Amino acid sequence: MIRTTCLAAVTALVATAALAHHGWSWAEDQLSRLAGTITQVTIAPPHPTLLVEDAQGTVWTVELGNPGRTQRAGFVEGTAAPSARVEVLGNRDQDASQARIKAVRITIEGRDFDFYPERIPPGV
Template sequence: MLSSRIPMAGLLGLLFVSGAYAHHGWSWAEADQVELSGMIREISMAPPHPTLQVETQNDGVWRVELGNPRLTQRSGFVEGVAKVGDPIVVLGNRSLDPNEKRMKAVRITVAGKVYDIYPDRIQTN
């Protein structure tokens, strides 16, 4: 009985790890980075990834995903440093789906303060 549980536990562990990897990957985002400017409409610091809803002048509201909570906090972007209504500039990778207003941020700038969420991913020209 025990011997049949071990392979099943291994299989379930593998499925969990592969699912977590797929969730945290960048395969859904374009390789090129773009800048998005707008106004913060909503802030969520909840796991698995803090998110912002950013309203742009021309494109409406975008979902901006930050890093995991620890990574986001390490950048200095913590609860209270930004509020709804603040202007924001986001550098990041937008969704491969041109109809989806979704972006993974590598850097955000709020009130002149820069927060490098993924410093190793920032592309410079």
């Protein structure tokens, strides 16, 4: 009985941590746009990321989808490099002091990479 209770507690903690990390609870509900220049590309778990400098000189962390989702969107190693211009459509961090956005779509040189097409309203 104690073993089953401990196992259930550990399972609940792991599931809660996974949901907190992979969820959208930290992000605003509305979509925002960000334009800038890529300064760094990282294609590595848990989430590939871009660092993007906007026109004001702020460097943003742009989280892409998980590695599988990112690859299915067509964004793979070598797709983008530092100095490329990028437009990001995504959900900003609710904490305005954090320059972080979870991308649902990025556009590089006119090519769209849709990581979460189900979150993109029609016509956007």
